[in-house]
Amino acid sequence: MPKGNGGRHVEIRLQPWPKTIPEAIETQRRLRGRIRTVDDAEHAVRTVAGVDVAYERDGDRLAAAAVVLDYASLEVVETSTVIATAEFPYEPGLFAFRELPALVEALRELATTPDLIVCDGHGLAHPRRFGLACHLGLLADVPTFGVAKTVFVGEFVPPASRRGAWSPLTVGDEGWGNGENIGAVVRTRDGVKPVFVSVGHRISLDTARAHTITLSRHARLPETTRRADHLSREVLAGRISPSVGR
DNA sequence: GCGACAG
DNA sequence: ATCTTGTCGC
Numbered sequence: 001m002p003k004g005n006g007g008r009h010v011e012i013r014l015q016p017w018p019k020t021i022p023e024a025i026e027t028q029r030r031l032r033g034r035i036r037t038v039d040d041a042e043h044a045v046r047t048v049a050g051v052d053v054a055y056e057r058d059g060d061r062l063a064a065a066a067v068v069l070d071y072a073s074l075e076v077v078e079t080s081t082v083i084a085t086a087e088f089p090y091e092p093g094l095f096a097f098r099e100l101p102a103l104v105e106a107l108r109e110l111a112t113t114p115d116l117i118v119c120d121g122h123g124l125a126h127p128r129r130f131g132l133a134c135h136l137g138l139l140a141d142v143p144t145f146g147v148a149k150t151v152f153v154g155e156f157v158p159p160a161s162r163r164g165a166w167s168p169l170t171v172g173d174e175g176w177g178n179g180e181n182i183g184a185v186v187r188t189r190d191g192v193k194p195v196f197v198s199v200g201h202r203i204s205l206d207t208a209r210a211h212t213i214t215l216s217r218h219a220r221l222p223e224t225t226r227r228a229d230h231l232s233r234e235v236l237a238g239r240i241s242p243s244v245g246r
Numbered sequence: 247g248c249g250a251c252a253g
Numbered sequence: 254a255t256c257t258t259g260t261c262g263c
Contacts, residue, residue, distance in 0.1 A: 053254085054254080055253085057256070090253065092251040095254095120253070122252055125252085127251090148253085149253090150251095150253095152251070152252045153252090
C-alpha cells in the first residue's frame with residue numbers, strides 16, 4: 001500500500017558493490033534492462049528530493065546530501081547528510097559507483113520516502129544507457145531523472161533562447177532523424193545555457209522535462225540540486241555537522 | 247591511432 | 254568535482 005507517499009524510509013541495499021572497472025560495466029549491462037521509462041499510474045508528486053556530492057580538493061573525503069522539498073512551495077521539508085570516503089575513482093560513465101554509496105546512506109536516513117528524486121548527472125543519456133539517475137532509481141525503486149550541466153553522449157540542435165524551449169538529444173542519428181531519443185536539451189531560463197534532461201526510472205521524458213522547468217523557478221538548475229549542492233559543500237567545509245559520519 | 251569524456 | 258577575481262546584467 002505505501003507507494004511513494006506515506007512510505008517510511010527509503011529502503012536500499014547495495015549488494016556486492018563493484019570494485020573494478022570491468023565489474024562496474026558488467027553491473028550496468030546487467031541492470032539496464034530493468035529500467036522503466038513510463039510514468040507511474042499515480043502522478044501526485046508532493047515531495048521531491050535533490051541529491052549531490054561535494055569532494056575535497058585533495059584527499060578522498062566527500063559529503064553527500066539529500067534534500068527533500070515540498071513540490072508546490074519548494075520549501076525544505078527534510079535534509080540528510082553524510083561524510084564518507086571515495087572508494088571508487090572517477091571514471092566517465094561509471095561515476096555512479098563513486099557517488100551512490102554515500103548518497104544511498106543519506107537517503108536511508110530520511111524519515112520519509114520522496115515521490116521523486118532529481119539527480120545531478122545523466123540517466124539514459126549515458127554510453128550504456130545507464131547513468132546515475134537510472135541506477136539510483138532502480139536501487140531505491142523511486143521515480144528519478146537526471147539534469148546534467150553538460151552533455152555526455154548524443155547530438156542536438158541548440159533550443160530556442162526562451163525558458164521552456166527544448167530540443168531532442170539523440171544518438172545514432174546521422175542527420176536523418178532515425179536515431180534514438182535519449183533525452184532533452186532544455187532551456188530553463190531565458191538566455192542561459194541549456195541543461196540536459198534524461199529519464200532515470202519510472203518516469204517519462206516529457207514528465208521529467210516538465211518537472212525540470214517547474215523546479216528551475218529561481219535559477220538555471222532545479223531548486224533540488226541547488227539545495228543539495230549547497231548543503232553538501234557546507235557539510236564538507238565543516239560549517240554544518242553531518243547527520244551521519246564524522 | 248587520436249581525442250573526448252556526467253561529476 | 255575543485256582551484257580562482259573581477260565583472261556584466263537584472
